[in-house]
Structure formats: structure tokens, C-alpha cells
Amino acid sequence: MHLVQILIPVTDNDGRRFERRTFERVRRELIARFGGLTAFVQAPALGLWKDAQSGTTAKDDMILVEVMVEAFDREWWVGYRAELERTFRQDEIVVRAIVCERI
Numbered sequence: 001m002h003l004v005q006i007l008i009p010v011t012d013n014d015g016r017r018f019e020r021r022t023f024e025r026v027r028r029e030l031i032a033r034f035g036g037l038t039a040f041v042q043a044p045a046l047g048l049w050k051d052a053q054s055g056t057t058a059k060d061d062m063i064l065v066e067v068m069v070e071a072f073d074r075e076w077w078v079g080y081r082a083e084l085e086r087t088f089r090q091d092e093i094v095v096r097a098i099v100c101e102r103i
Helices: 020-034 072-087
Strands: 002-009 036-052 057-069 095-101
Touching: 002 020, 002 036, 002 072, 020 057, 020 072, 072 095
Parallel strands: none
Antiparallel strands: 002 057, 002 095, 036 057
């Protein structure tokens, strides 16, 4: 079993908040495919990283969406990540898969 985590920014690169329906579409897609999800949306996570070109520290407020999957389909997730990057106009959306055990 894998726990797949998706870090989705709350705003675009110009600081404009994405519309609620954009997040709702992601929620509907994942529930339809995997039967459920957990979304941490009330207190956005803070992402900080060093920009390699400018040397400045960049920042994103983001939500964390988690899905548990029995079988990890890497090809599907790579394609879905690319779709999310287009939808949220990002160079990269972080999607990580962690092997886990349901107890």
C-alpha cells in the first residue's frame, strides 16, 4: 500500500487565490478514482525553498491532499502531476508516494 501526498499551492505565482471550484475538481477526480481522500485545507502548509537562480527564499501556501492506494501506478501519477501543473500554472507540483501499512 502507498500513501500518495500532493502539495497544491493556494495561490498562483502572482499571489492570486485559485478558485474553489479548481480544488473541488481535483477532489472529485481523486474520489472517483480512489474512493476517498484526506485534504488538509483549513491551515495551509508553508513551503519554503531556496531559488537556485536568484538565491532568494521562495514561499508557497499550500494544501496537502492524501490518497491511500493498494497498487501504485507510477505512469498514471506522472501524467496526473503534469495535469495538475498545467491546472495550477506551476513549474512543479510535488507528488510523493510513501510505502505504508494499514493497521
